[in-house]
Amino acid sequence: MSREEHYDGLLGAHALDATDSVERGAIEAYLDRSPDARVEVSRLEAVVATLASTQATDVPDGSWDRLLGRLRGAAPEADEPVPALRLPARPEPQPGAVVPPGRSGRARRGWVAATLAMAAAMIVGVALGAVVDRARPTADLASLARAAFDDPSSRQGSLSGDAGGPTVRVVVDPQGRGFVLAQDLARLPEGRTYQLWSLDGAAPVSLGLLGADPQVVAFTASPGVTTLAITDEPAPGATAPGQAPLVLGRVS
Amino acid sequence: MIRSEKVTEVLGALAAGEREAIVLAYFGGHTYREVAVVLDQPEGTIKSRIRSGSHKLADVLEAAGLEARP
Numbered sequence: 001m002s003r004e005e006h007y008d009g010l011l012g013a014h015a016l017d018a019t020d021s022v023e024r025g026a027i028e029a030y031l032d033r034s035p036d037a038r039v040e041v042s043r044l045e046a047v048v049a050t051l052a053s054t055q056a057t058d059v060p061d062g063s064w065d066r067l068l069g070r071l072r073g074a075a076p077e078a079d080e081p082v083p084a085l086r087l088p089a090r091p092e093p094q095p096g097a098v099v100p101p102g103r104s105g106r107a108r109r110g111w112v113a114a115t116l117a118m119a120a121a122m123i124v125g126v127a128l129g130a131v132v133d134r135a136r137p138t139a140d141l142a143s144l145a146r147a148a149f150d151d152p153s154s155r156q157g158s159l160s161g162d163a164g165g166p167t168v169r170v171v172v173d174p175q176g177r178g179f180v181l182a183q184d185l186a187r188l189p190e191g192r193t194y195q196l197w198s199l200d201g202a203a204p205v206s207l208g209l210l211g212a213d214p215q216v217v218a219f220t221a222s223p224g225v226t227t228l229a230i231t232d233e234p235a236p237g238a239t240a241p242g243q244a245p246l247v248l249g250r251v252s
Numbered sequence: 253m254i255r256s257e258k259v260t261e262v263l264g265a266l267a268a269g270e271r272e273a274i275v276l277a278y279f280g281g282h283t284y285r286e287v288a289v290v291l292d293q294p295e296g297t298i299k300s301r302i303r304s305g306s307h308k309l310a311d312v313l314e315a316a317g318l319e320a321r322p
Contacts, residue, residue, distance in 0.1 A: 009296070012303025013284040018277035020285070044306045047313055048278065199275055227272065227290070248276075248290060 011037060015044035141216040145179035159228055159247035168230060168247050176223040182214035193235040199227040209237045226250050265312050270305030273298050
């Protein structure tokens with residue numbers, strides 16, 4: 001594969017800002033000498049901008065202000081301005097506050113994207129999914145979770161974020177009963193909750209709230225659920241993610 | 253303004269693999285390399301899915317006569 005073919009293959013990811021900084025620079029240089037590639041990227045970037053602006057204008061009155069309020073705490077980077085949302089400067093973390101791991105430029109872009117996802121989910125009317133079973137004693141849940149992990153017909157996986165961050169193990173049995181082993185997640189401050197999402201459809205679907213200090217938590221999902229993520233949301237939870245996932249992964 | 257039903261329709265026009273890759277890259281804020289790891293797929297596959305899925309989105313939007321906003 002030639003270098004040009006390599007860059008052509010990356011044009012879609014480039015339009016979605018899904019390349020790393022080194023590739024981004026190289027592709028920009030390539031676009032300067034390839035008019036066809038420039039046209040393609042412009043077309044794809046217009047699609048992204050159109051969808052984003054559509055979501056923003058379609059949310060109910062006042063929702064966008066609330067979304068922006070949730071974003072207070074995100075820090076725009078000098079080399080990557082975000083004119084559409086104009087994120088305010090991020091305050092210093094408070095003692096005891098949980099800081100999402102490694103909020104780099106990409107993660108911050110993720111916060112913006114997640115906000116758009118939230119609006120998208122509002123549009124399609126995504127409702128909260130099954131209520132997480134938190135009534136049973138943890139010891140009982142631990143036994144059930146162990147049994148599920150030992151069941152060869154179950155699918156399991158690990159959700160993780162940035163290197164060195166928490167890892168959450170998940171198992172889903174053939175009936176869609178699942179368990180999350182979330183001891184690795186730090187306790188959240190008052191007024192916050194972890195929330196579990198399925199990312200298999202066009203928009204994230206909530207699978208339930210995990211609470212501020214989850215240990216072993218049960219949930220119910222479609223038996224075919226594959227891609228899962230956990231976010232930190234304001235209690236009592238959100239109809240769509242307001243933050244980029246803290247951890248994310250697949251069960252298989 | 254694009255109707256909400258159209259947004260749903262547009263995203264629904266993608267193949268499952270394309271939608272999954274685009275959702276993780278765009279909504280999840282991941283690079284295509286990260287998406288490849290998450291989905292346990294070759295990077296080339298993810299690149300192709302993102303590119304083809306993005307073009308399908310463009311086709312649907314343009315066919316519907318929806319105004320692009322670069």
